[in-house]
Amino acid sequence: MxxxxxxxxxxxxxxxxxxxxxxxxxxxxxxxxxxxxxxxxxxxxxxxxxxxxxxxxxxxxxxxxxxxxxxxxxxxxxxxxxxxxxxxxxxxxxxxxxxxxxxxxxxxxxxxxxxxxxxxxxxxxxxxxxxxxxxxxxxxxxxxxxxxxxxxxxxxxxxxxxxxxxxxxxxxxxxxxxxxxxxxxxxxxxxxxNRVLREQLTGIRVVRAFVRENVETERFTQANAxxxxxxxxxxxxxxxxxxxxxxxxxxxxxxxxxxxxxxxxxxxxxxxxxxxxxxxxxxxxxxxxxxxxxxxxxxxxxxxxxxxxxxxGTETSVRPAVNPVTETSGAGELEMLDVGFSYPGAEQPVLSNISLIARAGETTAIIGSTGSGKTTLVNLLPRLFDVSTGAVLIDGVDIREMSQDLLWSYIGLVPQKPYLFSGTVRSNLHYGRPDATEEELWQALSIAQATDFVSEMDGGLDAPISQGGTNVSGGQRQRLAIARALVKRAPIYIFDDSFSALDLATDARLRLALKTNVAGATMIIVAQRVSSIIDSDQILVLEDGRIVGHGTHTELLETSETYQEIVASQLTAEEAA
CATH class of the missing domain: 1.20.1560.10 (ABC transporter type 1, transmembrane domain)
Known part of the structure; x- marks a missing residue:
């Protein structure tokens, strides 16, 4: 070699x-x-x-x-x-x-x-x-x-x-x-x-919170030795x-x-x-x-x-199309046809027989217990993975046949773990769209309920952001990540448990602002809290990688035992609080 x-x-x-x-x-x-x-x-x-x-x-x-x-x-x-x-x-x-x-x-x-x-x-x-x-x-x-x-x-x-x-x-x-x-x-x-050092630097707060400095020091000492x-x-x-x-x-x-x-x-x-x-x-x-x-x-x-x-010499498993489609209607209608997905070497598929239609102007929510496959499902949409069976369509075109640049231009993604790059608030928002004006940046921050804390930061849009966004709180990091996706003005928005660090009042204001200002886009929301998806046009309930409930909040309360259990557990917790 x-x-x-x-x-x-x-x-x-x-x-x-x-x-x-x-x-x-x-x-x-x-x-x-x-x-x-x-x-x-x-x-x-x-x-x-x-x-x-x-x-x-x-x-x-x-x-x-x-x-x-x-x-x-x-x-x-x-x-x-x-x-x-x-x-x-x-x-x-x-x-x-x-x-x-x-x-x-x-x-x-x-x-x-x-x-x-x-x-x-x-x-x-x-x-x-x-x-x-x-x-x-x-x-x-x-x-x-x-x-x-x-x-x-x-x-x-x-x-x-x-x-x-x-x-x-x-x-x-x-x-x-x-x-x-x-x-x-x-x-x-x-x-x-490198792996041990990277884990310790990334998880330094966890290490200190659990007083594991000595254990981590020994682990690094062993790797170094x-x-x-x-x-x-x-x-x-x-x-x-x-x-x-x-x-x-x-x-x-x-x-x-x-x-x-x-x-x-x-x-x-x-x-x-x-x-x-x-x-x-x-x-x-x-x-x-x-x-x-x-x-x-x-x-x-x-x-x-x-x-x-x-x-x-390693070829990506997500291969670009030979003759890619470079243009569609741009409506942003999303459809999944009998989708299944398995990780290489896994005995059981992570997802099986997933079918749904998410139309422009509608909000589709996905809820389920931990490990049910919610994040894996939304990772299939921007082709972070390719489906093992079935197909994912945008505006009637299989995403495997689309130009990757076109596909990514259609999707504004807020990942489960929001990541901010070192630089400023402005430079992070410009990741969504480099030519966005200052007015558009503030509008996105307003929708994401981030205007107050950004305006109070020293420098406003030019306030410094450290690597990973460690100099802002978890909720602020989530809202900046949401604003970054909104700056893109994409036909499809994917929020992968992106409201988890927000209090209920901020969550409600954010969802109302999204419904008002991004009304024509297709919304995919993955959430753990029922309150975040209660007003969605359709809700998918996942369990063990399969759809066990599909409908509105009211319909699922009558037809889905799994959804009833989720709602009951959260209401009990809220009442106890």
Missing amino acids: LWKLLVHHLRPYWPLLVAVVVFQTAQSIASLYLPTLNADIIDNGVATGDTDYIMSTGAMMLGITLLQIACAITAVYFGAKVAMALGRDLRREVFTRVGEFSEQEVTRFGAPSLITRSTNDVQQVQMLVLMTTTLVVAAPILCIGGIIVAMQQDLQLSWLIVVSVPILLIAVSLIVTRMVPQFRKMQVRIDTV DVTEVALKAGRLMALMFPVVMLVLNVSSVAVIWFGAFRIEDGSMQVGTLIAFLSYLMQILMAVMMATFMFVMIPRAAVCADRIGEVL
């Missing part, structure tokens, strides 16, 4: 890669030429006292060194541009693909894992590309070229290269093969740390690699000097040649050591690339 990912995403940058290869090659050839010139200065200049030869050759070496520096800087510059561009492209693709996922895929991966894959995993692949463009060309040229030139300097000492290079490769390979499983474990455990354990194992192996490399390098240097001294003594080798041979041996072993950097990074990058590829 790693090489497939790199080949696919580096294709647009081949001119830069060619430039990297050219400049790295020039730098490496210059490096191979310098020890030979150095040997000439020692043997032909210093030994004979020829100052002119020393100066001319030294000037040539200085020029080659400057050329080498320029080539190295240019190669690293282009390599960094390629690596950073790759990281940018991968992050964009992962983000885009996750944005296409349905709730099913997001749930399967989990938000912490998706965050890790789009940040840490991408960074590991990006660093591999940076190291590759910096080292991958120079290392083989220095290694192979160094062997050839060293043999030209002195063939009888070349057996040291034949011994030292394989020993180094075998030692490095043994260490790297033990590092791969550790890197794989490390990425999984980083996911766990698991990552530390794997990181230490990988770190010990990595720390072992470089002493092994340096041991082989230094022993080889001593051997060259030892055996070379005997050859100088018997006159079969010159001092400059010995120094040049030693330099080439160092270059060869340094090239192998540079390759070890790659060996260290490749296993972890390969694991990360597999995880990135898993996200990019």
